[in-house]
Amino acid sequence: MPSRKFADGEVVRGRWPGSSLYYEVEILSHDSTSQLYTVKYKDGTELELKENDIKPLTSFRQRKGGSTSSSPSRRRGSRSRSRSRSPGRPPKSARRSASASHQANIKEARREVEVKLTPLILKPFGNSISRYNGEPEHTERNDIPHKNTQEKFSLSQESSYISTQYSLRPRREEVKLKEIDSKEEKFIAKELAVRTFEVTPIQAKDLEFGGVPGVFLIMFGLPVFLFLLLLMCKQKDPSLLNFPPPLPALYELWETRVFGVYLLWFLIQVLFYLLPIGKVVEGTPLIDGRRLKYRLNGFYAFILTSAVIGTSLFQGVEFHYVYSHFLQFALGATVFCVVLSVYLYMRSLKAPRNDLSPASSGNAVYDFFIGRELNPRIGTFDLKYFCELRPGLIGWVVINLVMLLAEMKIQDRAIPSLAMILVNSFQLLYVVDALWNEEALLTTMDIIHDGFGFMLAFGDLVWVPFIYSFQAFYLVSHPNEVSWPMASLIIVLKLCGYVIFRGANSQKNAFRKNPSDPKLAHLKTIHTSTGKHLLVSGWWGFVRHPNYLGDLIMALAWSLPCGFNHILPYFYVIYFTMLLVHREARDEYHCKKKYGVAWEKYCQRVPYRIFPYIY
Numbered sequence: 001m002p003s004r005k006f007a008d009g010e011v012v013r014g015r016w017p018g019s020s021l022y023y024e025v026e027i028l029s030h031d032s033t034s035q036l037y038t039v040k041y042k043d044g045t046e047l048e049l050k051e052n053d054i055k056p057l058t059s060f061r062q063r064k065g066g067s068t069s070s071s072p073s074r075r076r077g078s079r080s081r082s083r084s085r086s087p088g089r090p091p092k093s094a095r096r097s098a099s100a101s102h103q104a105n106i107k108e109a110r111r112e113v114e115v116k117l118t119p120l121i122l123k124p125f126g127n128s129i130s131r132y133n134g135e136p137e138h139t140e141r142n143d144i145p146h147k148n149t150q151e152k153f154s155l156s157q158e159s160s161y162i163s164t165q166y167s168l169r170p171r172r173e174e175v176k177l178k179e180i181d182s183k184e185e186k187f188i189a190k191e192l193a194v195r196t197f198e199v200t201p202i203q204a205k206d207l208e209f210g211g212v213p214g215v216f217l218i219m220f221g222l223p224v225f226l227f228l229l230l231l232m233c234k235q236k237d238p239s240l241l242n243f244p245p246p247l248p249a250l251y252e253l254w255e256t257r258v259f260g261v262y263l264l265w266f267l268i269q270v271l272f273y274l275l276p277i278g279k280v281v282e283g284t285p286l287i288d289g290r291r292l293k294y295r296l297n298g299f300y301a302f303i304l305t306s307a308v309i310g311t312s313l314f315q316g317v318e319f320h321y322v323y324s325h326f327l328q329f330a331l332g333a334t335v336f337c338v339v340l341s342v343y344l345y346m347r348s349l350k351a352p353r354n355d356l357s358p359a360s361s362g363n364a365v366y367d368f369f370i371g372r373e374l375n376p377r378i379g380t381f382d383l384k385y386f387c388e389l390r391p392g393l394i395g396w397v398v399i400n401l402v403m404l405l406a407e408m409k410i411q412d413r414a415i416p417s418l419a420m421i422l423v424n425s426f427q428l429l430y431v432v433d434a435l436w437n438e439e440a441l442l443t444t445m446d447i448i449h450d451g452f453g454f455m456l457a458f459g460d461l462v463w464v465p466f467i468y469s470f471q472a473f474y475l476v477s478h479p480n481e482v483s484w485p486m487a488s489l490i491i492v493l494k495l496c497g498y499v500i501f502r503g504a505n506s507q508k509n510a511f512r513k514n515p516s517d518p519k520l521a522h523l524k525t526i527h528t529s530t531g532k533h534l535l536v537s538g539w540w541g542f543v544r545h546p547n548y549l550g551d552l553i554m555a556l557a558w559s560l561p562c563g564f565n566h567i568l569p570y571f572y573v574i575y576f577t578m579l580l581v582h583r584e585a586r587d588e589y590h591c592k593k594k595y596g597v598a599w600e601k602y603c604q605r606v607p608y609r610i611f612p613y614i615y
């Protein structure tokens, strides 16, 4: 059996690939087959090195009285700190947890060659995800000062991600490099000007959702479809074979009072969002290295909302009004969403280029849909983040409650049906889970990649509350008695889905937060050229999107209590399968770009996307 020279956890010097510079690293693991060590640099960058490229600390001459810290993070100027971080860099808390002896080792050993790790921002659009640059040998390019800046920036047009790479530079070159940096900055500014004003030709960019015609259809089709579904559901026989009822005239649907109630609801949620309670966390780094701050108080907002709703019920507020004006509320929310989308588009025209979403194309229609600005904010109020979890998601739970009360009233029941209780409690668990794990939202495609435009505004404020509550709405006028054995089976299904959904999301979130978390030590990973790893065992070794699988199983469990008389309550499962299959394809596309060969390796090891042995 081949022997290894260095032990896990040992602090040594690792050669930066392609250079003669050595850097303090910690040995993370050793692969006996490839004979490669996975090492971690002090700023969190992880690479695989050959044994020849690793030297014990003692083999380096000590620098007498050297007062300069060898820590790249300490020496990194404020400018570079404010730019981008290593994609694989663990959070501060994780870095601080290194043992005291490890720290002493680091302090004791002074560099012969002093170097600095400076992140270079290579792409003027996007967020914190690195561009596809193949396998590790590509990182070797990074230590070479960029003679040809143009080459560095000639990135594929369709890639909308920032690429953060590290340059290892001898210290004496710093002044020279500052000049290069300032040239690079001027270049970026010039590039940006060219890109934004001579807007990327639409055909040169891969537009999602069927491009301009596709989004045009979605924007007009979805609201019409929503009203058709709601109207069909209200029919006595909601069979798809029945001719859909005609859409009522607009004047019948519009009620200013309803709109006022909707605005009041929205403002209450704004107020709760602004309350200075809850932890403040930083989002993923933006193109310019900035990290936006987000207050996590969604769960508190939910508790406060429950208190308001409970008090109103106690005071005798007539919640049936929402049921009897359901279509009017849906229209009010749609109008609000259109006004909001117009506002978002108009303000995005004045937004600095760095604030534009990597998904935006330069085409007005497409950008109105996908969102031109990535994180529109009024002061510290983040419009997208707020809308994603508050008025719509919490509104969904309130609408479900309204349906439960309406069922009792219309069907003259003393207690709600078992089917209604199941639907209400399953979806309540889903929403509470989302609010409890609010921080996880910060790494979703919606926050990192998509702008805030009609798609998310309509999705968050109209689609989620009025379509996701569809099963409860259906049960009000189409009662279904569920037996206890059937209910038990549905509960087991829901719990299975939840365990997969939560297990997969938590495993990935914990791994992304701290890749060396001892609780995850049993999991196998593959290295990618960005410094990040991909999980290839555990939930993420089962299928490539285990969280989607869990979500879909839960969706089925939400529909089953409605029985098998009609397909309508299964609309959510069908729509959701389509949404997640499409979302998976979008994510796959981005991951292929980000991780290249490593992603292909992952796909070979984990061949199924969502459904094992099926898809």
Ligand SMILES: NC(=O)c1ccc[n+]([C@@H]2O[C@H](COP(=O)([O-])OP(=O)(O)OC[C@H]3O[C@@H](n4cnc5c(N)ncnc54)[C@H](OP(=O)(O)O)[C@@H]3O)[C@@H](O)[C@H]2O)c1
Pocket (backbone or CB within 6 Å): 129, 443, 444, 445, 446, 501, 505, 508, 511, 512, 532, 533, 534, 535, 536, 540, 544, 545, 547, 548, 551, 583, 587, 590, 591, 602
């Ligand atoms: N109810 C709804 O309507 C609805 C709609 C959409 C989504 N969702 C739910 O929202 C949650 C989040 O979904 P999402 O679409 O944002 O996608 P996600 O699956 O949470 O995230 C995808 C990202 O995970 C990372 N990743 C992929 N494979 C990995 C691996 N093997 N190891 C480590 N990291 C890996 C990649 O990003 P990095 O490598 O950059 O970290 C990838 O871009 C899901 O649970 C989903 O079911 C619900």
Ligand SMILES: CC(C)=CCC[C@@H](C)[C@H]1CC[C@H]2C3=C(CC[C@]12C)[C@@]1(C)CC[C@H](O)C(C)(C)[C@@H]1CC3
Pocket (backbone or CB within 6 Å): 222, 388, 389, 393, 430, 433, 434, 441, 444, 446, 455, 456, 458, 459, 460, 463, 464
């Ligand atoms: C129909 C149209 C135009 C768009 C639909 C998209 C929209 C409904 C979804 C896009 C991202 C989704 C999402 C959740 C809800 C539905 C979306 C907004 C989510 C808030 C549900 C709860 C989860 O736990 C989550 C991870 C927080 C979800 C984040 C993404």
